[in-house]
Amino acid sequence: MVGEQSKKIIIDTDPGIDDAMAIFVALNSPEVDVIGLTTIYGNVYTTLATRNALHLLEVAGRTDIPVAEGTHKTIMNGTKLRIADFVHGKDGLGNQNFPPPKGKPIEKSAPEFLVEQAKLHPGEITVVALGPLTNIALAIQLDPEFSKNVGQIVLLGGAFAVNGNVNPASEANIFGDPEAADIVFTCGADVIAVGINVTHQVILTADDRDKLAASNGKLAQYLCKILGVYYSYHLDAYEIEGVYLHDPTTILAAFLPSLFTYTEGVVRVQTNGITRGLTLLYNNRKRFEEVTEWTDKPSVKVAVTVDAPAVLKLIMDRLMES
Numbered sequence: 001m002v003g004e005q006s007k008k009i010i011i012d013t014d015p016g017i018d019d020a021m022a023i024f025v026a027l028n029s030p031e032v033d034v035i036g037l038t039t040i041y042g043n044v045y046t047t048l049a050t051r052n053a054l055h056l057l058e059v060a061g062r063t064d065i066p067v068a069e070g071t072h073k074t075i076m077n078g079t080k081l082r083i084a085d086f087v088h089g090k091d092g093l094g095n096q097n098f099p100p101p102k103g104k105p106i107e108k109s110a111p112e113f114l115v116e117q118a119k120l121h122p123g124e125i126t127v128v129a130l131g132p133l134t135n136i137a138l139a140i141q142l143d144p145e146f147s148k149n150v151g152q153i154v155l156l157g158g159a160f161a162v163n164g165n166v167n168p169a170s171e172a173n174i175f176g177d178p179e180a181a182d183i184v185f186t187c188g189a190d191v192i193a194v195g196i197n198v199t200h201q202v203i204l205t206a207d208d209r210d211k212l213a214a215s216n217g218k219l220a221q222y223l224c225k226i227l228g229v230y231y232s233y234h235l236d237a238y239e240i241e242g243v244y245l246h247d248p249t250t251i252l253a254a255f256l257p258s259l260f261t262y263t264e265g266v267v268r269v270q271t272n273g274i275t276r277g278l279t280l281l282y283n284n285r286k287r288f289e290e291v292t293e294w295t296d297k298p299s300v301k302v303a304v305t306v307d308a309p310a311v312l313k314l315i316m317d318r319l320m321e322s
C-alpha cells in the first residue's frame with residue numbers, strides 16, 4: 001500500500017517473529033513505502049535473516065521489494081555473535097520449517113544499499129533499525145555524508161533507566177554490537193531511539209492473538225502460526241501470558257511519532273566491563289566542570305512514553321486488514 005505522501009523507509013531487520021510482524025504492519029500502512037529490507041544477525045544469523053526476509057516478502061506478495069544482505073560480523077570484526085534463537089525458534093520464525101524462498105538478495109551489500117538510497121533521496125529516507133546496528137555503522141563509515149543524507153534513523157535499542165533483557169545492564173540489540181551502536185548514537189543524524197523501557201508497555205495478550213487468529217487477515221493468520229514460541233519464551237522469562245511488541249511499536253514510531261513522547265540528549269554506549277551494552281543518556285540538567293565523553297556530541301531523541309492502547313490497536317487493525 002503506497003500513499004501519495006508516503007515516507008520511504010528501509011527496514012534493517014533480523015527476522016525474528018516480532019520483526020515479521022513489524023514488516024507486515026509496514027507493508028499494510030499507507031503512510032510508508034518500504035523501499036528495501038536489509039538484513040543483520042541478532043535473532044538469527046545474517047544468512048538466515050536474509051532467507052527469512054525474502055520468505056516474508058513472498059508471504060506478503062511483495063517480491064518487488066529488494067533485500068540487501070548485511071554483514072556477518074560486528075563492526076570490530078567479531079564473529080562470536082549472540083543469537084537469540086531461544087526467543088524466536090531455531091529458524092527465527094517459530095520452528096515452522098517453511099520452504100526456502102525463491103528470491104535472492106540483490107548484489108549490493110546492506111551498507112552499500114543504505115548509502116546508495118540515502119544519496120539518491122537526500123533527507124527522504126527513514127531507516128528503521130530493528131537489530132544490532134552494525135550495517136548502519138558501516139554505512140556511516142563507508143560514506144561520511146551518510147549521516148547528513150539520511151532523513152532519520154529510528155532504532156529499536158537500549159534500556160533507558162530500566163534493566164536490560166540480556167542482563168540487567170544491556171538490551172539485546174545494543175549488546176549485539178555496542179561499538180556500532182555508539183557510532184550510530186553519535187553520528188549526528190536525526191536519530192530516534194525506542195528502548196525496551198517503552199516497548200515493554202505494548203503487549204499482545206493471548207486474547208489479542210485469538211482476535212488476530214479469528215480475523216480474515218492473511219498475514220494475521222500467518223503470524224498466529226509462528227507466535228507460539230514467542231509466547232512460551234515470555235511465559236518462561238517474564239511470567240506473562242503475552243508478548244512484547246518491540247519491533248512493530250518501533251515501526252509505528254517511524255511514521256506516527258505523536259503516539260510517543262520524547263526526551264533529547266546525548267547517548268553514549270558502554271563498551272567495556274560488566275555493563276557492556278548499557279545506554280546512558282545525558283539529560284543536560286547539569287553543566288559539568290570536566291570535559292566528559294558526552295561533551296560536544298550530537299543529541300538524539302529517546303522515546304519516554306507511549307500511547308500503548310493506541311499502538312496496539314493500530315498494529316492489530318493493520319494486520320487484520322491484510
Ligand SMILES: O=c1[nH]cnc2c1ncn2[C@@H]1O[C@H](CO)[C@@H](O)[C@H]1O
Nearest residue numbers: 018084087165166171172173246247
Ligand atoms: O531475552 C532476550 N534476549 C535476546 N533478545 C531478546 C530477548 N528478549 C527479546 N529479544 C529480542 O530483542 C529485541 C528487543 O530487545 C527484539 O527483537 C526481541 O525479539
